[in-house]
Amino acid sequence: MSTSINLDKLDAKEIVKAVRDGDKNKAAPSDAPDEAVGVIETLEELAWHQQLHKTLLSLEPSAFERLAQRLLRESGFIQVQVTGKAGDGGIDGVGIARISGFLSFHVLFQCKRYQGAVSASQIRDFRGAMQGRTDKGLFITTGTFTRDALKEATRDGAPPIDLIDGEQLVQRLKELRLGVKITMIESVEVDSDWFTKI
Missing domain, CATH: 1.10.287 (Helix Hairpins)
Incomplete structure (x- = not known):
């Protein structure tokens, strides 16, 4: 918003x-x-x-990467590891996504704490770092993605990269109750009409 x-x-x-x-x-x-x-x-x-x-x-960059690790684990990924360090080529972590308990594939992820928008060139750089290591990428940011970045992530002939922007990230954390407490409040109303029918 x-x-x-x-x-x-x-x-x-x-x-x-x-x-x-x-x-x-x-x-x-x-x-x-x-x-x-x-x-x-x-x-x-x-x-x-x-x-x-x-x-x-x-959050510190390393804490944000650990949050992404936890988010992926809670979302059903297995063997999620944070690999982010100097010279990592833009790869912050790796995990295995499991579908219906039968099919699995390796996913590399990158995390960016941004207030602005992630550009198409950053998506291309991430894809370059993925080259030969996996067929699927995941880019998580607190910001947004430019229109060109959205197009680049799904460009024909290139390994696909799924994108999670700040809005989706916040909603997913709420769904998984990671760092968010949800309190239900009871509302009681007196039905005066009920008493007139006694």
């Missing part, structure tokens, strides 16, 4: 007040509580998403 909010200045009471004030101007007051809840949920989604993204950007 391109919307940016300052997490340090995010105040839930002010958000609720702003939503309620905005809803007073609407013609259908019965929709106001539902719309307020929707706005609050959207802001909460933005807040945790931005906080997680900020945390990822603050």
Whole structure:
């Protein structure tokens, strides 16, 4: 998401007040509580998403590589190793992806903690480092990929490279509950109509 909010200045009471004030101007007051809840949920989604993204950007490169290792292991890869070091040719790690317990293939991965966009030349450099070592690559970034990078990753006649951008990374960490705690809140409502029927 391109919307940016300052997490340090995010105040839930002010958000609720702003939503309620905005809803007073609407013609259908019965929709106001539902719309307020929707706005609050959207802001909460933005807040945790931005906080997680900020945390990822603050990680040391080696910690980000270990996070990628854990992410791949939790996603079903086996024998995942971080190999990133000086002179690694852009290869940060290797793993074996297993499909349905029968088919497996080696995958090399590269990790980039970026705020900007990964370019097509970086995808080509990674593919060059993969040459002769594997048939499949995975490029993980906290940033985004340019349109040309997306085309380069799936170029005909070249080994394919799967891409995981910052948005997908954050969502996958949430799904796997890696560094993210999900709390379910119980909501209880009194059904007054039920009591009138007694």
